[in-house]
Amino acid sequence: MLTELALAVVLAVHTGPATGPERCADAATPAELQRCLQRELAQADSLLKAAETRFARALPSDAARAQFGVAGRAWRNYREHECRAQAARHEGAPTGARTYGTCRIALSEARLRLLDEGVTPAAPASDSTATPAS
DSSP states (O other), X not given: OHHHHHHHHHHHHHHOOTTOTTTTTTOOSXXXXXXXXXXHHHHHHHHHHHHHHHHHHHSSSHXXXXXXXXXXXXXXXXXXXXXXXXXXXXXXXXXXXXXXXXXXXHHHHHHHHHHHHHOOOOOOOOOTTSOOOO
């Protein structure tokens, strides 16, 4: 799963956000762009938090849930630093804020997809006394 996460992160950062480079393209001013990106990030973070809760509930033990909590905090730290680095390539240009915002959204969406793929309902225990249906 760690390899899948690393691959998804690389793809998300290098290919842009999930909805393409036109994210918030209708924003006419830097302030409108900022508000649009903040709304989209808030939505992505809300969905991500729900997926993390589902994932944690599916873990088999308190120790696994604690480790998942540590991983989540580390991932948020990674997201922040990665997106700051991506935006620094455009320092002083209007595209810097867009790069930072879309990076954070894209990485959040990538983690969301991985968590959703990792949460599968457990199969019911088979009953060895049951007779097969004919």
